[in-house]
Amino acid sequence: MNLQHLRFFTALARERHFAAAAEACGVTQPTLSAGLRALEQELGKRLVERDRRFIGLTEHGQAILPWAQQVLGSLRGLTQAAGALSAPLQGEFRLAAIPAALPLIGPFGAALMAQHPGLTLAVHSATAREIARGLAASAFDAGVTYLDHEPPADVLAVPLHAERHLFVARRGGAFDRHRAATWAEVAAERLCLLHQGMQFRRILDREFAARGLAVSPAAVADSYVSLLALVRTGGFGTVIPDAYADLVAGQDWAVLLPFSAPAPDRRMGLVVVNRDPLGPLARAGLQAAQAAGAGPDSAL
Structure with missing residues (x-):
């Protein structure tokens, strides 16, 4: 063939x-x-x-x-393994990340390319379900996704971050003097949120429901950039992962608040398919994630 x-x-x-x-x-x-x-x-x-x-x-x-995807993925792994012992890793490292985890790519990418200067990094934004399918089909070398909520099956994982929710409102409104926001206050606001196909939104809806609350956003989007743009223009509030805090903190238009009764932290991490033998790129990804500041986790 x-x-x-x-x-x-x-x-x-x-x-x-x-x-x-x-x-x-x-x-x-x-x-x-x-x-x-x-x-x-x-x-x-x-x-x-x-x-x-x-x-x-x-x-x-x-x-x-x-089957075709697996054949080509295995061939790629074979080629990498054949050259790994005699030469530095070369080629493209294909990484998929859920939108909530995209700010974590910086430290990971820096660690990966410091350890393997011959690699280039290709980052794809994908849903958790797309990441799981892509890993199984060898379309990605690794993914960054949630480890505790709808985790992919049969993977090796390295935690990278413990996520918390943050509420963002435009300065000049009722939240200017708040130090924290309650879930009820946020539910009563005119909200823009991710659409329900996004895992962060499903987690958020679950937290509201656990407190007897429901939200019906006035606008939905598939990116945090869009949500923050809507808040900045006025009339909206939103909820974002704290990984985006450094991108928002200090903006003169934004009020950034934790929740007064925060939900439990949700772990995000790098995942690779649990194969034996482990391919050179998967191994390189795990080592880079560990160097980025977290210890290894057991297979999920």
């Missing part, structure tokens, strides 16, 4: 566009299409629904996709 044809197939499944997949593979679109047809002929199954454009994967295409 031609591995390049598998690369074409997984790239098309990822990009969902023939021209974009060809560009990602560094080939022309006719070359990619020919490779896909050759793969279909070899397997005796139609893998891609197409009508001058990509429509989707067939049932057979969906079935073989995780």
